[in-house]
Each structure stands twice: as structure tokens, then as C-alpha cells.
Amino acid sequence: MEGSQYPKGDFREPLPLIGPGHSFRSITDKLTSVVLTKHTPKAWFATVAVGFLLFNGFLIAVTYLLFKGIGIWGTNIPVGWAFPIINFVWWIGIGHAGTLISAILLLFKQDWRTSINRFAEAMTLFAVMCAAIFPVIHTGRPWLAAYWLFPYPNAMTIWPNFRSPLIWDVFAVSTYGLVSALFWYIGLVPDMATFRDTAKHPLLKKFYGVLSLGWRGSARHWARYEHAYLLLAGLSTPLVLSVHTVVSFDFAVGIVPGWHATIFPPYFVAGAIYDGFAMVLTLAIPLRKMYHLEDFITMRHIENMAKVMLATGLVCIYGYACEAFFGWYSGNEYERFLVANRTYFGPYAWSYWVLILCNFLVPQMMWSKRMRRNVWALFTAAMFVNVGMWLERFVIIVTSLHRDFLPSSWEMYRPTIWDFSTFFGTVGLFVTLMFVFVRVLPMISVFEMRTLAPDARVKSSEGGAH
């Protein structure tokens, strides 16, 4: 941070991580004033209103589901896995960028993670919540799901089958949810102390005071804190890679053509990060505008995220190419039929090509620096990727299932209004939770932003600024 290795004005010189002239005081004031104010932007109300409306659609759809059963959905035989698993995989994937930013970029000492990690972690938490809804409600009888999903001593003395990837998934996703919540909360504790000490209203002081656990910034506490935080990052890194790997096992361990492929784990993980970064951009671009955070979420962050998207997107495309190659090279007639049906003559071939447009063609514009620094263009690209990654799961699941091994079992899949209202309802829930979070908790880590300010520099025997 002390000065650049490049001459002044060099094109390789990275953009700054924080706007010029910031001190501890200005960082604290700016980031606490977003929350500790009576003023709420109009755009906030508008967004939450839309989100909450969609969430009410979800409540209606789920109520009807509980009365009638899953027959209200388009799910049928042979397409027995449809919207719920598509949405589940999509949401879990979105969560992965949050952990990547908070854990993996921390281990790689990428200090640009600092201003985006907090709300990316919140995004992870809410995305996992949305994802977890689907495995529960897709059973149609969620009150029975407890003993279907979790190993607990029940009156029937039966236990789940640990040889099935579906139970691995339960362990992976619940561990992921719990560890993400812990990581996020531990990161919040010192900021809660700042809020406790800056809030004026006694009730707010109490609220943030309880959340701060009495944090006082002691040097010994900080030493243990940083140690534990680093360990948590180290533990979250294999965890996040394992979660989408296990999700991909739900498919890859089966024998269905189009699922049974060894490329699935890395390809799913790359796709998850791809989509997750698209969602971070989808949220970061409007939020930085709404709360005037251009000094903290700078073009450097936006551009770096675009680069990560471009790279992981190309890994994803490599996965698509491998899938097609495996199908052809297997020499198996079912595999070959699947590839031809998926990409060329099948009734869902359009979805494959829309997916290629969204995930491959449009994002290639991010090769251009001008496009990477244009928030409108990036927001559009991120939207395409959000849609494209949803379609990817649609293509994998529906085109593989709708043509069963026997032509007599062939059937089309058509989602109903209840499928859509449930899906968009979780989008509404996600948006609502995200915006409520931004309103009541610091969306940018205040104490970590301080480490970027010039005041933070010390010369110690170990050398270097923090």
C-alpha cells in the first residue's frame, strides 16, 4: 500500500482501494451514518416493497402446497427433480462467492476484499436460507422432513442412509450455513462495539451493546481474534469447495446420462463462484450508488470482481465443452443421444443456446477494460449471468430427465404458476433480508476499512503496515 511499483500514470497501476483523504474518523462516521440515521432512501422502500410482495406470493404458494401436495407443481415422472433442485443449486451457488471473498481472498492477502466481504457474507447467509427452503418443502410434508434429513434417535428407530449423496448434502449444507453464520458474526463483533459507542438512542446502544459482547479492543483480544479469524478462513476454504462438490455428487453419483460425469465437481464449484460474483455485483452496484459508497467500493473492486467472473466463467465453459466431449467419447448411445437432444433437436434445445448466450457470449465483453469500468454494462452482464446460471441447472436437470431410457416414459416438463411464485418468492425473501441487513448492520466492515487508512500504519519489529 505504501506506494506503487509502477511509475505515476502507468496503465498497469491499480486503482486505489479507498478514496483519498480518509481517516479513521471519516470512515467511522460514513459507515455508521448509513445505519444510525432516521433517513431511509426512497429506493430502499421501493426495493423492499417489491421483495416483500414477492415473499407474500411465496407464502401463498407454500400454504397451497401444504394443503394440496406437490401435485400443484409441474414436477412429474420422469422429471421428478425440477424447480426445487434447480433453485436449491442456484441459491447455494450464489452463496459461494461470499465465502470465497471472505475466506479465500483473506488467505491470499487480497486487501480489496475488505470493503465487500461483509455484505457478501450476509448474501451467503441469506442465499443458504433460500436454498434450504427447497429441500424441505419439496418433500410436500416438511413436518416429516426432520427424520428424512437428520439422523436423530426417533420413535421408529430408523436412520438415514449415509451411502446416499443426498444425506451428504444435508451435512454439507447445514455445516456451511452454520459456519457462515459464525464467520459473519465473529467479523461483526468489533463493529458492534463501534455502533454501541456511537449510537445515541439508549435502546440502540443496548441492542448493539448486547451484540458486541462487551468488546473493548484489548490487544490480547485482537491477537486471539485475528488468530481465530485466520483459522476460520482456513477452515471455510475447504468447506466451500466441498459444498458444491457434494451438491454435484447428487447428480454425478447417479447413472442418468448428462449427470454421470467426473467433470461435475470442479465445474459446479466454478459455476457457483461465477454466479456468486454476478450476484455480488448485482447488489454492490445499486447499493454503492444508493448510499454514496463510491469511496469504499471503488472501481478497483468492481473491476476485480469482473475479472474473477470472466475467469470462472471460462472454467464453466470448459465444463460445458467437457460434458459434450464425454457424451461423444463415451460411445454410449444414451450419452450421445442426450448431447444431441440437449443441444440440437430436443424440445429444450433453446434453453441450451440461451444459456450459452448468457454465460458465454455476453460476459466476453468483460475482456475490455472500458466495459469493466462501466457499471451499467457490468450490471447488465451480471444479470445475464444470474439468468444463465439458473438456466444451466435447468438444462442439466430437465433435459437429462425428460427423455428417459425408454421412449414410452418420455414426458415434457412444464412449470406451473406455483413453481414460479415459489421461486420468485425466495428472490423476494433474499432481497428483503439483504436490504433489512443493510439498514440495521454495517454492510462494510468498519474496523477492516480502518486498516486501509493512513492512520493505521505502524513501524514494528516485524515490519510493514498492517
Next chain:
Amino acid sequence: MAHAATSPALYGLLAEFDSAQALLDAAKQVHAAGYTKADAFSPLPIHGLAEALGFRERRISPLVLCGGIVGALAGYGLEYWTQVIAYPMNIGGRPFHSWVAFIPPAFETTILFSAFTAGLSMLAMNGLPQPYHPVFNAERFARASQDAYFLVIEAADPRFDVEQTGAFLAGLHAREVVTLDE
């Protein structure tokens, strides 16, 4: 602590410093002068500050290792007990003890137990949650979570003496030195 006394006991002396650098330099001198019950407070982690006060603890790592081992054994043990002893079922002709298939859940419980050991042992060793602490009695201390740096020497320190320690702290370019009640 909470017994009824006419005036509260002295907890220590609190000195405020202007910058992270000043605090770090002062911490080194406090340690060099032989004070053992001293602590520093800052709004952000300052590398080397805890070490400057003579803090060399690394107890979290071995605890996390233990947590991970317990998690692995618990996860694998649960799988073995349910699939082999409590509820053996022939599923697709696979062995009851399908150790390969048992790895993913055991891996997840390993991570779960070690991550919670890391987080909770950090809080426990720090004595958090702790709603009350004498440093909060100082009026300026609210700024310790924003932009101010503090150093406290406790009255319980064997070398502590109100006059001498106060003069010593003032000599370290402290901006202000105040007494803290218990």
C-alpha cells in the same frame, strides 16, 4: 467487586495516545519497565501490539486440532453405528461399512467442530461476553472503538504505584492519564 464500599477501589491508570505508533512504542516501554498487568486498546488490530506487551499465547490452534479430531470421530462414529450396528440395511448390495461413502459427512463434521472450536474458544479465552469492565468507566474510552488508543496499567500489578506509574505513563507522551475505578 460488588461489596458495599464507601468509595470504589482503584482499578488502574488509563493513558490515551495519539496514534497507533505512539501506542505501540509505549507498550514496548511498559513491558520493558517490568509491568505485567498492562493492556492496550485500539480500534483496529495492530500487529505486534500484543507481543510488545509480552503476550505469546497460541492456544487456539491445538484446541482447533482437537475439535477437528473429535468432529471426525463423532461424524464417522455416527455413520458406523447407524449403518452397521443400529440399522444395517442392504442397499444396492453395498457393504454396511461403506467407508468411502462415509468420508463426505465425516469431513463436514470435522469442519463444523473445528470452526466452532475456533470461534467459541476465542470468545471464551477473551472472557466474552463481558458486559462490564472498569475501562468503560473512562469517559473518553467510547472512542477506543472509533479512533483513539489507550493503555492501562492495573493497580494489581506488583510494580504499580499511583504516583510513579502515573509519571511514567505521562513520560511516554501520553495525551492524558486518568485513574480508573473498579
